[in-house]
Amino acid sequence: MPVPILKQRDYLIASIQAALSDEDLRKLRQALVAQVGEFRSRGVIVDVTALDVMDSFAARTLRDLAHMSRLRGAETVIVGIQPEVAFAMVQLGLTLQGVTAALDLEEGLTYLNRKTRQRKRAK
Amino acid sequence: MRDGARDLAEETVVPIKVDSDIVTARQQGRALASLVGFSATDATLIATAISELARNIVLYATRGEIALTAVENGGRPGVIVVARDKGPGIPDLRRATAGGYSTSGGLGLGLAGVRRLMDEFEIVSEVGTGTTVTARKWKQ
Amino acid sequence: MVEARAKAPFRPSTGPTDDLLSELVAHLRENRTQLREEWARRITEGKLLTAMSPDEVFAEATAVYDNYLEALETGSIEALETYARNLSERIIPRGVETHEVVGIVLLLRDLLARSLFAKYRADFTQLNRVLDAYEPAANRIANTVAVGFVQERERIIRQQQEAIRELSTPVLPVRERLLILPMIGIIDPQRARQLTEQLLRGIRINRAKVVVIDITGVPAMDASVANHLVLTVEASRLLGATVIVTGLSPEIAQTLVNIGVELGKMNTVGDLQGGIEEAERLLGYRVLPIPEPPSEA
Numbered sequence: 001m002p003v004p005i006l007k008q009r010d011y012l013i014a015s016i017q018a019a020l021s022d023e024d025l026r027k028l029r030q031a032l033v034a035q036v037g038e039f040r041s042r043g044v045i046v047d048v049t050a051l052d053v054m055d056s057f058a059a060r061t062l063r064d065l066a067h068m069s070r071l072r073g074a075e076t077v078i079v080g081i082q083p084e085v086a087f088a089m090v091q092l093g094l095t096l097q098g099v100t101a102a103l104d105l106e107e108g109l110t111y112l113n114r115k116t117r118q119r120k121r122a123k
Numbered sequence: 124m125r126d127g128a129r130d131l132a133e134e135t136v137v138p139i140k141v142d143s144d145i146v147t148a149r150q151q152g153r154a155l156a157s158l159v160g161f162s163a164t165d166a167t168l169i170a171t172a173i174s175e176l177a178r179n180i181v182l183y184a185t186r187g188e189i190a191l192t193a194v195e196n197g198g199r200p201g202v203i204v205v206a207r208d209k210g211p212g213i214p215d216l217r218r219a220t221a222g223g224y225s226t227s228g229g230l231g232l233g234l235a236g237v238r239r240l241m242d243e244f245e246i247v248s249e250v251g252t253g254t255t256v257t258a259r260k261w262k263q
Numbered sequence: 264m265v266e267a268r269a270k271a272p273f274r275p276s277t278g279p280t281d282d283l284l285s286e287l288v289a290h291l292r293e294n295r296t297q298l299r300e301e302w303a304r305r306i307t308e309g310k311l312l313t314a315m316s317p318d319e320v321f322a323e324a325t326a327v328y329d330n331y332l333e334a335l336e337t338g339s340i341e342a343l344e345t346y347a348r349n350l351s352e353r354i355i356p357r358g359v360e361t362h363e364v365v366g367i368v369l370l371l372r373d374l375l376a377r378s379l380f381a382k383y384r385a386d387f388t389q390l391n392r393v394l395d396a397y398e399p400a401a402n403r404i405a406n407t408v409a410v411g412f413v414q415e416r417e418r419i420i421r422q423q424q425e426a427i428r429e430l431s432t433p434v435l436p437v438r439e440r441l442l443i444l445p446m447i448g449i450i451d452p453q454r455a456r457q458l459t460e461q462l463l464r465g466i467r468i469n470r471a472k473v474v475v476i477d478i479t480g481v482p483a484m485d486a487s488v489a490n491h492l493v494l495t496v497e498a499s500r501l502l503g504a505t506v507i508v509t510g511l512s513p514e515i516a517q518t519l520v521n522i523g524v525e526l527g528k529m530n531t532v533g534d535l536q537g538g539i540e541e542a543e544r545l546l547g548y549r550v551l552p553i554p555e556p557p558s559e560a
Contacts, residue, residue, distance in 0.1 A: 019150065022142035022178075053149055053167065055174040056233045079503070083463035084167040086501040090494040092171060092236035095501075102503035103470055164460055198348065198414045263421065263453070 003028045005035060010042040011112060012074075013105070018050045022057055029065045036074045042119075043112035044069050047105055049080030059094040066099045075115050076100065079108040131159070131193040131200065137177075139208075140186045145177040148189045152204065159193045159200045161262055169202060169260055172240040175233040176206035176256055184210020184254065194259075201261035204241070212250040220246060283396045288336045290382055291375055299328050302367075302374050311366050314357040323350065324367075327408075331371060335400050340407050347411030355416055364412045365405070372401045425457075434465035440472040441542050442504075445535075447480035455491040462495060466502045473542040474499055477535045479510030489518045496529060505545060506530060509538035 003024065006013040012035055014028060032044055046062065048054065066076035079102045081089070089095070102108040135155065137148040152173040156166035173189060180187035187208025194201055213219050220234045234256070238244040241258040248254040291298065303324045306312055312320050326346065334343040351364075379397060383390040435443045444462055466474065476495070478484075484492070496506040508531045511519075519526060532538040543550060 019146050021146055052153065053170045053174050055171055055178065056236070057178055078501075081501045082167075083460065083467055083498075083502065084164045085171075086463055086498040087164055087459065087494075088167045088171040088240065089501060090497045091168065091239050092175070092233065093239075094236075095497045101501045103467065103472075104503075107470075107472075107503050198418055263425070 002031075005031060007035075007039060007041075010116065011045060011109070012036065012039070012041045012043070013045045013047065015047040015049070016051050018052050020051070020058075025058060025061045029061050029068075032065060033068045033072065036069050036072045041074045042116050044074050044076040045105065045108045045112070046076065046078050047080045047108075048078060048085075049082070049104070051080075051085065052082070054081065054085050054089050054094065056092065056094060059089065059096055063096060063099055075112060077102050077108040077111055079104050129195045131195050134190050134192045137189045137191070138186070139177050139180045139188055139206075142178075142181055145174055145181060148177040149174040152189075152191055152202070155191050155193055155202055156260075159202055159262065161202075161260070165260065165262070168240045169204070172237045172258060172260075173204055173206075175237050176204065176258070179233065180206060180208045180210070184208035187253075196261070199261050201242075201259055204256075204258045204260075206256040206258075207253070208255075209253040212252055212254055213246075213248040214250050216246060216248055220244075283393060284335065284400070287379055287393055287397060288332055291332055291335075291378065294378060295328065295332075298374060298378060299324055302328070302371050305370050305374070306367050309366065309370065311363045311370075312354075312359060314359050315354070323354075326350075327368075327371070331375075331404055334404050334407075335397075338400075340403065343404060343407055344411055347408045348415055351412045351415035355412075355419055361409070361413060361416065365409045368405045368408045372405055375401070434461050436465070436469045436471070437539070438543070438546070438548070440470060440546055441539075442466065442469055442471040442474045443477065443535075443539070444474060445477045445480065448482075450481060450484065450488050452487050452491065455488045455495075459491065459495045459498065463498055463502060466499060466504045471504050473545050474504050474506045475509055475535065475538040475542050476506060477509045477538065478512075478515065479535060481510075481515070482512075484515050484518055486518060486522050489515065489524075490522055493519070493522075493524055493529075507532055507538045507541055507545075509533065509535045 003014050003016055003020070005028075006015075012032060014032060016028070020028075032046075035041065036044060044065070046065070051058070062076075062078055066078075069076045077100045078096065081101060100111065102111050135151055137144065137151055139145070139148060149170040153166050153170040156169045161169065173191075177189055180189075187206065187210065190203075190205040190207070192203045192205075194203055220238060234246065237256070237258060241260045243257075243259040245257045246254065299321075303317075303321050306320055306324065307317060312323075315323070327350075330343050330346045334340050354364075376394070376397065379393055380390065383393050433445075435445070437443050442462070442465055444458065444465075446458065450458070462474065462476075465471065476492070478492075492508070496508070499506045508529060510533075511531050516526060519529070530541075532541050540550075
């Protein structure tokens, strides 16, 4: 089941469903990176509210996504990690180092807006 | 031999071959955990451990199975997760399961992480024959 | 910890002993009424089960007696185990203590043994054979009931501790988007974990962006709890919240360093006051004093 990607001006928003297989995650990452290039997006939000388990593969994929998007000029934010999932993740040693996380979509957008403004000013 | 623990129900076996089986295994695991009465947090820990174990099977052994059982020991309910495969086996078990505190970002086999998530953890592995990981979690 | 517990029935498989057990169970059943009454009397005399009325004691005595005989007869203690746990669940809230439960079971064991002495006293050899059959079985039963009671008690105590923990670890929303978690006392791994769960839920519910964890009131922390603190900081970040740790004593700082934490990377401030100020700064607040109203001319 492909994950729908929404384009909201400069940002891409993807909402992940619960039963996402490895292949689906891989495809999502590829699609997002491609679209970042195509639309010259400035930000990517991945909403994992519905994800009930974040294991090492999912964490690695999200890290790769953030890295590849940054290379193409987009900032990535992961939003909606559930408290139980966050707890399990850190026990497993998955800290998503180098990836920005925010509470929810609203916070994610606030963060991206701030980051984009900063970048504009820096130019 | 389960050291006196008593089975509460039949064992559920999930065959692991393709990556969608990983999802099935962890969903079954979560369902069983909830049935046994684990909190949402503990059910997530169990499901996450299952996800890691199932993924190892897909990545390194091509196929195997995850067996889930609800048990009871001295009035305390729990679940036992057994991940079995006939894969290549793990040559350096000590290294694979090492890892005291989770300050490293290394992902590798995730076995050290699985050990942190569960209460009890045993692994038997022979190069050329296969690997069996047994992990248990008890309700607080 | 997993306890070892042999599941095999205790009845030895030799023929003559089987017959013997059946014989003595039959005797104990024949004299059921009289023995049971004697037992109930001794329980009251010994001031055991004082939390229960004589009628209740008699009713339970009947159930225990019958379960006891069944266990002796069948060699299976499962029915007895279930009954013991069931009984414990009922009497523990009434204030019945371990020594009372162990006391009444031992009383019954001895009472039945005496009855057997009386019956077989003429034949010493036979008496010995009877006791050889009876004693291990009776001791196993006493053990089962006592252990069942104690386990049930432990389960209830754990439940109560859980409830107390829930009540005594407040996560305080102080300002908008700011949470304070004061940790007080000795933290054991279980409490640490519960604190983390409550904090993470609190971050989500209050939409907190900054959390101040104050450990001024924590005298010492072992490595596992210190590690837990680190995990809490990391998990909070995954929910978009920054954690400031205040009140770090030199000892705890050392423990953190020992487990490999780079203190420079952890956001720590001296005391709670300083932590709150730092938090406000992060949130973009500036606290100004209200200017004095101009004095009346």
